[in-house]
Amino acid sequence: MQRYHNPWRANHEAVAVVFWLLLAAFAFASAGHWQLHPGAFRLFALLALLMALSWLPGALRLRALHANLSGRVQTFVTVAELAATTQKFQGQLWLGRGFEWERDQAQLAHDLLRVGPSRLTLRSTTTIGAHWLHGLAPREDDLAVPLTTLEGHLLVVGTTGAGKTRLFDLLISQAVLRGEAVLIIDPKGDRELRDNAERACSLAGRPEKFAAFHPAFPEHSCRIDPMATFGRHTELASRIAALMPSETGADPFKAFGQMAMSHIIAGLLLVEERPNLLKLRHYLEGGVDALVERALVTYCTQVDARFDREALLSKARDSHGRVQALIRHYRSRIAPERPSSVIDGLVNMHEHERVHFSKMVASLMPVLVMLTSGPLGPLLSPNPSDPDDPRDLMRMTDLINDGYVAYIGLDSLSDGMVGSAIGSLLIAELTSIAGDRYNYGVNNKPVSV
Known part of the structure; x- marks a missing residue:
């Protein structure tokens, strides 16, 4: 049976350390002011000091646990560092650094919420999120999951500013480095997400495989025919x-x-x-x-x-x-x-x-x-035979079969109806392609959407 100690209680060990240190200092300082032999006071002071040292590790450990509740410094990795990390986790998807949520963390979170995290750590007024979650584990390690467990769909949920886009950056960059075809359908249109995907293509040694579509920038956008692929x-x-x-x-x-x-x-x-x-x-x-x-x-x-x-x-x-x-x-x-x-x-x-x-x-x-x-x-x-239109002409089947990384911005903030209609047409074509791959595909290469 594993013993469990609630770390969110008051730091009684620190009180004991202070008490024994004061007692040692008092005994040592007053050794010559009593009629008794001063050696007895010095021996008592030494014993009190040893008692303080015996309580010190527990006090420091509890203090460190409480300090972890204030969160950790946010760190970033470069694309080159990500490429090196990806090599270490072949066949896996690296999610960053953290800890696995097990029953110990569940119990610690339950006890902390009963006490109230604000009683043990200051609450930031400038950033969002429950920073005290990082204090539920003494250390954080690399987290990775097998790629086979992510086949199908992956749902990412979080409030504004929680880091969803940065997580998508991580997922996209690793998919590009694995040589997969990647289709990014961005309703809002995030320029940093687009630039990071293009940067990942350059790092993977295939910058020519990047394509971008955005109705707000038609002169810099590739052309896409959402009716190019169909079975009937x-x-x-x-x-x-x-x-x-x-x-x-x-x-x-x-x-x-x-x-x-x-x-x-x-x-x-x-x-x-x-x-x-x-x-x-x-x-x-x-x-x-x-x-x-x-x-x-x-x-x-x-x-x-x-x-x-x-x-x-x-x-x-x-x-x-x-x-x-x-x-x-x-x-x-x-x-x-x-x-x-x-x-x-x-x-x-x-x-x-x-x-x-x-x-x-x-x-x-x-x-x-x-x-x-x-x-x-x-x-x-698009008219493929138009000599006056130099923009690239892309079809969903070409993007997938040729291993492209396509960023498709829908500009839904500016025109929600048009963005929704374009997204529906493109997703319908992807569904048709998926059906064709399911029915007739042999040795299909992975595609991340």
């Missing part, structure tokens, strides 16, 4: 529809908008054109006639070797006439034997009453306008 075209429509405001899960306007986007995306893929936010907005605002014409020509050419586009469209006066001629040809010659759900969906959109269609997609348009207006247009809907 319906995924893209679902990602954007999830951003639409809805009072109930069965909102007909939301369902109609999702269906319209799904038809447009399928049509773009049919004509071998990559869908993006700008194209969706263009066809929803301006009409799908041009896309319907291109899709019909493409599909008819694929399935009918005798299809003569020039002869069929030679009598058409305008784009509307060309579309109508193609629709008649598709329905009479192609659809009976080789119908296409993509073409049928686009034709239905084309024939839908325009005013009613505009009303049904009215709740969708603010989302698309928000994500395509101003500098956000080329940032989130």
Whole structure:
């Protein structure tokens, strides 16, 4: 059985030390003033001094425990020191210096809270936090946890200024030094966090693998296409529809908008054109006639070797006439034997009453306008063949497969709605990539998000 002594009591040992020292001093000083032999007083003084020394270790130990309650000096490590420390903890994540919370610390904290930490140590008026926690252990050592225990999710909780960002610095730097792909999604936008991630890339010997996205600094930001990765075209429509405001899960306007986007995306893929936010907005605002014409020509050419586009469209006066001629040809010659759900969906959109269609997609348009207006247009809907835009073009799959360290600032403090929408789209794409890795991935490299 382990004996437990409450260290938060009064320092009775110090009182005993002072008492025996005073008694020794009195006996030694008054040895010549009594009728007794002075040697007896000096011997008593020596014995009193020995008694004081016997009580001194306990008094100093208790005093040190109380002094530890005032906290310890905050220390920092450089990136180079962190790299050296990481080498010592292969296969582990170094969390810093501290102590493991066990039953002894729980009992000490319980007893201290009953006494009141403020009775044993001064409370700082300039810093936050319970500094007395550091006094619950006599020493602090390196703390590390196996990387396998952190697979999945890690939750970090703390009030403002508690050190969450510095902990993220520590986690990010070690992931970079391990050679992993790192994706940092920062809602607020912390410049120091971004700079530290870039510094870690330089230390790891791969400064070219750092990429940064921030809507507030479009001229210094890379371009990211949040619709570049998908398994089925319906995924893209679902990602954007999830951003639409809805009072109930069965909102007909939301369902109609999702269906319209799904038809447009399928049509773009049919004509071998990559869908993006700008194209969706263009066809929803301006009409799908041009896309319907291109899709019909493409599909008819694929399935009918005798299809003569020039002869069929030679009598058409305008784009509307060309579309109508193609629709008649598709329905009479192609659809009976080789119908296409993509073409049928686009034709239905084309024939839908325009005013009613505009009303049904009215709740969708603010989302698309928000994500395509101003500098956000080329940032989130990049044109890879634009020679006038020298900014890097990044896709989430490229960032992961090529081992990039990507800092993605959402600037939610300045524009919370746009920041939230961008974050939702990027996380939805990451979810799609995770599903692809889960289903088909072989020897997947670790990715820290």
